[in-house]
Amino acid sequence: xxxxxxxxxxxxxGGIVGGLTSYVLQKQRFDQxxxxxQEEYKTEFMAETTARHFLNHKSFxxxxxxxxxxxxxxxEEDELRxxxxxxxxxxxxxxxxxxxxxLLSRMDxxxxxxxxxxxx
Numbered sequence: 001x002x003x004x005x006x007x008x009x010x011x012x013x014g015g016i017v018g019g020l021t022s023y024v025l026q027k028q029r030f031d032q033x034x035x036x037x038q039e040e041y042k043t044e045f046m047a048e049t050t051a052r053h054f055l056n057h058k059s060f061x062x063x064x065x066x067x068x069x070x071x072x073x074x075x076e077e078d079e080l081r082x083x084x085x086x087x088x089x090x091x092x093x094x095x096x097x098x099x100x101x102x103l104l105s106r107m108d109x110x111x112x113x114x115x116x117x118x119x120x
Contacts, residue, residue, distance in 0.1 A: 043074075044083065044086075047072055047075065047080075047083045048083055048086050048087040049087075050071070050072055051068065051072060051083055051084050051087040051089065052087045052088070052103070054067070054068060054071060055084075055087065055089055055101060055102065055103045055106070056103065056106075061102055061103075061106050061109055062092065062100045062101065062102045063100065063101055063102075064098060064099070064100050064101075065077075065080075065081075065091075065098075065099035065100065065101060066098075068080065068084065068101060084101050087103070088103050088104050088105060089101045089102060089103050089104070090102055090103075090104055
């Protein structure tokens with residue numbers, strides 16, 4: 001009876017240790033693959049980070065496409081628009097035909113600023 005319990009206990013402990021080892025190795029492999037992809041597409045990752053930086057500015061909820069294009073040089077216009085969308089931004093066309101971009105995460109802030117301007 002004792003040998004059966006010890007065998008069962010050994011099997012359970014071995015399974016847990018094996019499973020944890022497998023999980024840790026897979027996680028390390030996944031993290032390494034993510035780093036490799038980020039390095040491979042470093043320009044695009046950094047462009048998205050820079051776009052978020054400009055669109056998160058405290059004073060401005062919107063940025064003109066021209067401003068973004070000047071600060072994120074080296075990209076064709078349509079490629080820059082794709083980067084802005086990946087960064088979480090939406091395009092807004094103004095009445096004068098100019099193109100502006102705003103982060104979706106700042107929509108409430110934008111609406112609140114519009115409301116406060118109309119009540120002043």
